[in-house]
Amino acid sequence: MRYLKPDYYEEFKCIAGECPDTCCAGWQIMIDEESLDYYGEVPGAFGKRLRDSIDWQEGSFYQCEKRCAFLNEKDLCDIYTELGEGALCQTCKNYPRHVEEFEGLREYTLSLSCPVAAEMILGQQRFPVFVETEDDAEEELAEEFEDFDILLFTQLEDARAVVMKHLKDTDMCLEDKLVLYLQFAKQMQECIDKEEFFEIDTVIRRFEDGQFPWAGEPEEMLRFMHRKDLFAHIYDLERLREEWTDVLDSLEENLYAQGEEDYRQKVEAFEGWLQEDSDRLAQWEQIGLQLFVFFLYTYFCGAVYDDWIYSKMALAVESVCFIRELYVAHWVENGALSQGTYVELAYRYAREIEHSDLNLNTLEEYFEERR
Numbered sequence: 127m128r129y130l131k132p133d134y135y136e137e138f139k140c141i142a143g144e145c146p147d148t149c150c151a152g153w154q155i156m157i158d159e160e161s162l163d164y165y166g167e168v169p170g171a172f173g174k175r176l177r178d179s180i181d182w183q184e185g186s187f188y189q190c191e192k193r194c195a196f197l198n199e200k201d202l203c204d205i206y207t208e209l210g211e212g213a214l215c216q217t218c219k220n221y222p223r224h225v226e227e228f229e230g231l232r233e234y235t236l237s238l239s240c241p242v243a244a245e246m247i248l249g250q251q252r253f254p255v256f257v258e259t260e261d262d263a264e265e266e267l268a269e270e271f272e273d274f275d276i277l278l279f280t281q282l283e284d285a286r287a288v289v290m291k292h293l294k295d296t297d298m299c300l301e302d303k304l305v306l307y308l309q310f311a312k313q314m315q316e317c318i319d320k321e322e323f324f325e326i327d328t329v330i331r332r333f334e335d336g337q338f339p340w341a342g343e344p345e346e347m348l349r350f351m352h353r354k355d356l357f358a359h360i361y362d363l364e365r366l367r368e369e370w371t372d373v374l375d376s377l378e379e380n381l382y383a384q385g386e387e388d389y390r391q392k393v394e395a396f397e398g399w400l401q402e403d404s405d406r407l408a409q410w411e412q413i414g415l416q417l418f419v420f421f422l423y424t425y426f427c428g429a430v431y432d433d434w435i436y437s438k439m440a441l442a443v444e445s446v447c448f449i450r451e452l453y454v455a456h457w458v459e460n461g462a463l464s465q466g467t468y469v470e471l472a473y474r475y476a477r478e479i480e481h482s483d484l485n486l487n488t489l490e491e492y493f494e495e496r497r
Contacts, residue, residue: 127263131234132423133255134246138222138236143202147241147473149221150197152366153481154186161215172208192366226428228279229271235424238417238476244469247416253294254419279430281326285314286426288334293415300414304443306338311439312497318433350386353451356444357382359492363478363485370478373452373471380455396454413468417446440493441486449475 157165162185165176179188179195188195196204205213222240226233236243289307296303310333317325332338361374381389400407421442429435452471457463479485 127261128231129234129259129261130231130256132236133257134250135223135234135236138243138246141242143200145201145241146470148193148197148201149240150194150201150203150218151189152192152477154184154189155194155215155217156184156186158216159185161213164213168209168213172204176205224424226424227270228427228430229274229276233423233427235420237480238420239473239480241469241473244473244476247420248413248469248472249465250416251412254416254423256423275430277323278326278433279427281314281330282427282429282435284330285310285326285333285435286422288330289422290419292333293418300411300418300446304418304446308436308439308443309338311436315434315436315497318435350382350389353389353447354382356448356492357451359489360448360478363488364482366478366481367474370474373474376459377452377455380458381451392458393454396457399457409465409468414446414450417449417472418442421445434490434494436497437490437493440497441490444489444493445475445479 157180162180162182165173165180167173168176180186181188194203198204198207203214203218205218211219222237222243224235224237226235236246238244238247289310292306293303310329313329314326317323317329357374357377361378365371381392400410422439425441426435426438429438449472452475453463453468456467456471479489
């Protein structure tokens with residue numbers, strides 16, 4: 127069994143009540159079978175409270191005003207307080223640690239939706255390093271991988287690796303790189319659609335050799351109408367936190383409400399502000415790079431399960447672009463950007479997307495339809 131994780135993964139430590147937000151509100155917390163069995167046997171008054179606070183049909187905790195039934199007024203967990211850390215369900219024990227399961231490989235990461243993890247991810251001052259280890263452990267879920275497409279998965283791993291190398295080694299602004307990666311994924315997707323599966327290797331080799339036959343196509347991603355259309359789709363997604371509405375309303379008011387010319391002028395003014403300070407510009411590029419690597423690493427190889435290569439790349443690319451729009455809107459309103467703002471807006475976006483399967487799936491469907 128192989129294991130892959132970012133080199134900062136083991137450094138994460140929850141700060142509990144000192145956290146600027148809580149991970150116990152705004153999403154449905156699913157309970158694993160073992161924990162459900164345990165909760166069903168806890169004695170006494172707290173045991174009764176446990177059983178009364180679980181939706182046994184859904185296998186999740188009930189919520190009160192979008193807060194977990196066990197999140198107290200101090201934003202601490204009553205299960206932890208009453209029964210100890212060992213009594214937490216797997217979701218609560220693991221978060222923000224995230225694992226993607228593939229045949230013979232487990233990929234670990236920290237979720238960007240956690241403020242502490244987001245600070246760690248966006249605070250990296252160098253290109254992300256991923257550590258791979260291996261042992262002789264047998265696959266525990268072998269029966270779940272009977273139909274696993276090892277050829278496609280190998281191609282996805284290779285594609286992700288060449289994108290990472292290009293991202294690290296090529297002297298090109300991030301926006302231009304993102305355009306290239308989106309078109310690269312589109313070429314791979316077309317091979318899938320035509321059932322020309324071995325041609326994916328050719329597409330990857332051409333990219334690795336610097337041959338980009340798709341380069342020079344019009345860049346739709348940065349156009350006003352495209353950005354506004356994506357905003358409209360994100361605005362219509364399931365809303366997990368009320369404060370997210372304020373963030374979206376601010377984005378619309380500060381960037382989109384006055385039309386395309388106003389949008390263009392504000393973006394140009396922001397770019398001018400970045401260029402005034404080399405450290406400021408370097409921070410902007412580094413934040414964008416870290417965001418893209420996070421989304422690419424976390425989601426791209428999941429295309430092995432649904433063949434949606436383009437949508438997975440689009441999720442990474444468009445997430446970076448949308449979060450950057452949030453940053454620009456904040457600058458328009460406040461005239462400044464801090465590391466704290468970079469972190470906060472990134473984790474708020476991630477909470478709305480990563481904590482809702484409905485939102486994640488809806489976005490991917492949107493990208494696929496728009497392709």
